[in-house]
Amino acid sequence: MTEKKLYKGFTLINGTGETPIENAFFIVEEKRVVKIGNAADLENHDNVEVIDLTGKTVMPGLINSHVHINMEPVGDPFASNDSDAKIAFRTAANLKKHLYAGTTFFRDLGGNRFIDIEARDAVNSGLLEGPEFLAAGQCICMTGGHGWSAGGREADGPDEVRKAAREQLRAGADLLKVMATGGVMTKGVEPGSPQLSEEEMRAAIEEAHNVGKKTATHAQGTVGIKNAVRAGIDSVEHAIFLDDELIEMMVARGTYIVPTLAAVDFIVKNGTEAGIPEYAVRKAKSVQEAHKESIRKAYKAGVKIAMGTDSGTPFNLHGSAPYEVKLLNECCMTPMDALVAATKGSADCLGILENYGTLEEGKFADFLVLDENPLDNLDTLFNINSVYKLGRKVR
Numbered sequence: 001m002t003e004k005k006l007y008k009g010f011t012l013i014n015g016t017g018e019t020p021i022e023n024a025f026f027i028v029e030e031k032r033v034v035k036i037g038n039a040a041d042l043e044n045h046d047n048v049e050v051i052d053l054t055g056k057t058v059m060p061g062l063i064n065s066h067v068h069i070n071m072e073p074v075g076d077p078f079a080s081n082d083s084d085a086k087i088a089f090r091t092a093a094n095l096k097k098h099l100y101a102g103t104t105f106f107r108d109l110g111g112n113r114f115i116d117i118e119a120r121d122a123v124n125s126g127l128l129e130g131p132e133f134l135a136a137g138q139c140i141c142m143t144g145g146h147g148w149s150a151g152g153r154e155a156d157g158p159d160e161v162r163k164a165a166r167e168q169l170r171a172g173a174d175l176l177k178v179m180a181t182g183g184v185m186t187k188g189v190e191p192g193s194p195q196l197s198e199e200e201m202r203a204a205i206e207e208a209h210n211v212g213k214k215t216a217t218h219a220q221g222t223v224g225i226k227n228a229v230r231a232g233i234d235s236v237e238h239a240i241f242l243d244d245e246l247i248e249m250m251v252a253r254g255t256y257i258v259p260t261l262a263a264v265d266f267i268v269k270n271g272t273e274a275g276i277p278e279y280a281v282r283k284a285k286s287v288q289e290a291h292k293e294s295i296r297k298a299y300k301a302g303v304k305i306a307m308g309t310d311s312g313t314p315f316n317l318h319g320s321a322p323y324e325v326k327l328l329n330e331c332c333m334t335p336m337d338a339l340v341a342a343t344k345g346s347a348d349c350l351g352i353l354e355n356y357g358t359l360e361e362g363k364f365a366d367f368l369v370l371d372e373n374p375l376d377n378l379d380t381l382f383n384i385n386s387v388y389k390l391g392r393k394v395r
């Protein structure tokens, strides 16, 4: 006999942006939500375990579109020369932190020596506890470009980038990450400067799209972002300097932005006193206002936005998704739109919307039980009552 559970009495925010259902119920059979409705219409259900959630709010588990699960969020995470074993143990611990803080699925955008891919497989086989996730393997960057000192695969020229892309796919990457511009955390490179060229990125993007996989780019400066969008990228990470032409291009192509406001915020808030390199603090401070302005403009114009934290960067803890939701709200988004970005938006960005991201009949039962309605108080996401993954209570 299959196990059935009936949850009832709660306010349901289903992740689509629709008006919440009061006094809702759903039935979970094995790993999926099989029926949803209003508890007032509930017929008798025999042989069903009933869980009364009166007074609670239920929403889909958070989906974090930008994580570095192998990275330790210390002042200078790129400086470490840790062994594979140490990185693996750390990764196992980081996975639990995300799950217990309400992230039930995420996307890793750049790991070390394919330990990200091994961890993904370990979660899927039940060896490690954690959210399911998609892994990009090594990020692909130009020689000396952003990411090279963080385990990136350096490649120059379209042919070599194509080869680097194929290496990631051979290792089992679910998507590819290419570096379009400089960044904050690499010494000697500037966030605004373009790096991999349009032709180079196009080679990698073609390889991913040939096998039905998505692509993401680290892109901060306008020229580099345009190169990536023209090359056919699926999501732009950070998107610090946008202009009107770029916003129009992204709306027309349906390109996602993953703002990662938390990454810059944690660097600025903690500063050099906390051991963050001077060049990183200087660069983060100089871009923060322009970044928020770009995200505001893009949101107003209707660019699709997904939630991602860049966890693993300085003091950007694993499990920081609620913090990013708050920052999206403070920057410009309504609480409902911020929640949609963190659930349905991220699932769409990752290409997993068929099974995840909303609470609708047929989807996986990944959900959060909250003591308060987050539409009234987003802070309730920092104190989640319980987390369910594939129908099982994990916290």
Ligand SMILES: [Zn+2]
Residues within 6 Å of the ligand: 066, 067, 068, 109, 110, 310
């Ligand atoms: Zn990142």
